[in-house]
Amino acid sequence: MKLWQKIFLSTLALTVAVTSLLSLLFLLSSRSALWERENQRALTQQQSLASLIKTGVVSQRLQSGKVRLSADEADSAAAAVLARQEADGYLVVSRLLRRGTSGWNTLSASADPLLDAAALEGDDYADDALTYSRTFRDGGRLYLALNAPLALEQTAYRLLCVFDVSEVQGLLRRQAATALALSAAGSLAAAGALLVVVRGLLRPLNVLSRASRRIAAGSYSERIRLSGSDELADLAQDMNRMAEAVESRVTQLEQAAEDRSAFIANMAHEMKTPLTSILGFADLLYLQKDVPDKKRMEYAGIIVEETKRMRSLSGKLMELLNVGSQNLVFTPEPLADVMNEVAAAMEPVLASSGLTLQHVCEDGLVLMMDRELFKSLLYNFIDNGRKASPEGSRIQMLAHRQQGKAEIMIRDYGQGIPQKELDKVRQPFYMVDKSRSRKAGGAGLGLALCEEICRIHKGAFAIDSRVGKGTLITLQFPLAGAPGQGGEA
Numbered sequence: 001m002k003l004w005q006k007i008f009l010s011t012l013a014l015t016v017a018v019t020s021l022l023s024l025l026f027l028l029s030s031r032s033a034l035w036e037r038e039n040q041r042a043l044t045q046q047q048s049l050a051s052l053i054k055t056g057v058v059s060q061r062l063q064s065g066k067v068r069l070s071a072d073e074a075d076s077a078a079a080a081v082l083a084r085q086e087a088d089g090y091l092v093v094s095r096l097l098r099r100g101t102s103g104w105n106t107l108s109a110s111a112d113p114l115l116d117a118a119a120l121e122g123d124d125y126a127d128d129a130l131t132y133s134r135t136f137r138d139g140g141r142l143y144l145a146l147n148a149p150l151a152l153e154q155t156a157y158r159l160l161c162v163f164d165v166s167e168v169q170g171l172l173r174r175q176a177a178t179a180l181a182l183s184a185a186g187s188l189a190a191a192g193a194l195l196v197v198v199r200g201l202l203r204p205l206n207v208l209s210r211a212s213r214r215i216a217a218g219s220y221s222e223r224i225r226l227s228g229s230d231e232l233a234d235l236a237q238d239m240n241r242m243a244e245a246v247e248s249r250v251t252q253l254e255q256a257a258e259d260r261s262a263f264i265a266n267m268a269h270e271m272k273t274p275l276t277s278i279l280g281f282a283d284l285l286y287l288q289k290d291v292p293d294k295k296r297m298e299y300a301g302i303i304v305e306e307t308k309r310m311r312s313l314s315g316k317l318m319e320l321l322n323v324g325s326q327n328l329v330f331t332p333e334p335l336a337d338v339m340n341e342v343a344a345a346m347e348p349v350l351a352s353s354g355l356t357l358q359h360v361c362e363d364g365l366v367l368m369m370d371r372e373l374f375k376s377l378l379y380n381f382i383d384n385g386r387k388a389s390p391e392g393s394r395i396q397m398l399a400h401r402q403q404g405k406a407e408i409m410i411r412d413y414g415q416g417i418p419q420k421e422l423d424k425v426r427q428p429f430y431m432v433d434k435s436r437s438r439k440a441g442g443a444g445l446g447l448a449l450c451e452e453i454c455r456i457h458k459g460a461f462a463i464d465s466r467v468g469k470g471t472l473i474t475l476q477f478p479l480a481g482a483p484g485q486g487g488e489a
Contacts, residue, residue, distance in 0.1 A: 003205065008198045015190045016183075023179040030175055034168055038144065039133065042163045045091055046146050050159050053096070056081035057152050071098070074153040092143065092162045099156040135165070142166045204232040212239065220247035277306045330368045330457075332480040335399055335406060336361035338371065342378045343397070349383070354391035357382065361399040365406045366480040369457055377453040378410070381473050384447070385412030388471065405476045413470040417463070 060077035061069050069077065078096050085094065097106055132147040144165045150157040204226050211224045220243055226236040281299040285291060291299070343359045350357055367374070378397070385395045389412045396411045454461055459477035 003202065007202070008194055011194050011198070012187070012191050015194070016187045019183045019186050019190070023183045027172075027176055027179055031172055034171065038165055038168050042144055042146055042161070042165075043131070043148075045163070046148055046159060046161045049085065049091075049094060049161065050148065050150050052085070053078045053081045053150065053159070054152065061153075069153050071153070071155055074155060078152060078157070090163055092164050094159065094161045096150070097158040097160060099158075142169045204236070208232070208236060208239065215239075215243050215246070220250055275306075275310070278303050278310075330370055332366050333369050333371050333374070335365040335367055335408075336363065338369070338375060339378070339397060339399060342375050342382070345375075346379065346382050346386075350386055350395065353386055353389070354393075355386055355389055356394045357397065358394060359397040362401055365399060365401060367406055367457070367477050368480045369477075373453055374457065377450055377457075377475075378408075380447075380450050381410045381475075385410060385414065385471065388412055388414030388416070390414065401479075402476070404479065406479055408475040408477075410473040410475075411470060416467040416469055416471055417465040418467055419465075 057069065057074055057077045060073065061067075064073070066073075075096075075098065082094060082096060085091075095106055129149060131149070134145045134147075136143055136145070142165050144163045145160065146163070147158055147160045150159045207226065208224060211222055214222045222243060223240050224236040226233045281302050285296065285299055339359050339361050343357050346357060382395060382397065389395065393413050397408070398411075399406060399408045401407070450461065454475065454477075457477055459475060461473055461475040463471065463473060465471040
């Protein structure tokens, strides 16, 4: 069962229950009012009859000239008045009872089944001030009997009247039928209105459902447009954000797949070039029997250089592939000690190229780092500066505190990088000057490796370069103990 059906049926059931309860309360209230009115009508007519009886008794007393009539004379006068009263469709029958020594005695000799049925069994009307009432059925008709006290000539009487109230019963039945019809009609009208309202309110759910199916089918650019500020509109916004996140993630995965394909193609190309050179010159040495020493040294030198290039390429490649998957342990390390070790290790390499390294570090800078991996980061930047710098030039490595972080600047005064190339130099295997980079032993993996190492250390670097004036690398890392620094990765 669908949600709109559940809401519709439950709301309809509640509406029918409330309508039925209101109808029942109305019928009970109407029944009570009708019986109250009918009792008052019957009592009024009975009191009118009692007044006629009193008037007849007084008239008889005045005609006889007595101060008070005897019991028999009062009975006769009252009976004469009752005899003159004709029964109608409402007052069916009446009877006068007098208190005797053995109870209440009727003044009428004739028997009437209705009067017998109206008698209150087991009750001797002990309280003369009360009017007793009773409803009963006889022959399919409904009757109301009233037994009221009446005082005549200082003698206690009771007047029993029986009224036909079948019309009230019919009226109650008609009211019940009308209430039932109105309740049914109201329920049907409410059902129609509820159906329209529920389907209208839940129509946005259908929009959400169709859109989610399209997104699941691969239409990640799908967006849901729902107006309003209710929960369904909020859900639509959440689904839009989810679709945006999925689309972004899919785009990233597609880009990663493209980058991986390009990476593999570039790697195969970069590996192919030195292998071709090595194989070609090795064949020359193998096939030629008499190779002059000069040529042999030349061929061997080329093979050695290409082998070194392959070793550098494979080393950089393995380092790049493995740096993110290693279980690295980060410890607090003084940045000055790390920079001193890097400067000492790079001094012979820079000296062979006729370069000098100047390094200065502000005291008290401590970083959370994997020491060897962080040294590899500095090695790569300094080595890139070495490859781009002319002989006799210098490279500077300075570190200081900047806005709560450690900032490291590595500057060279070499050939620089063209502005249009700056966005590409971080890509694996990309080289601005391929012939120069290969001659210097480069493979185009250094900056890609540096970016990965910076990411692992929660840092970043920026490149500012001018052609013919050199390059400035600015690195920033959080200090040890700053928020976001952990102990392991």
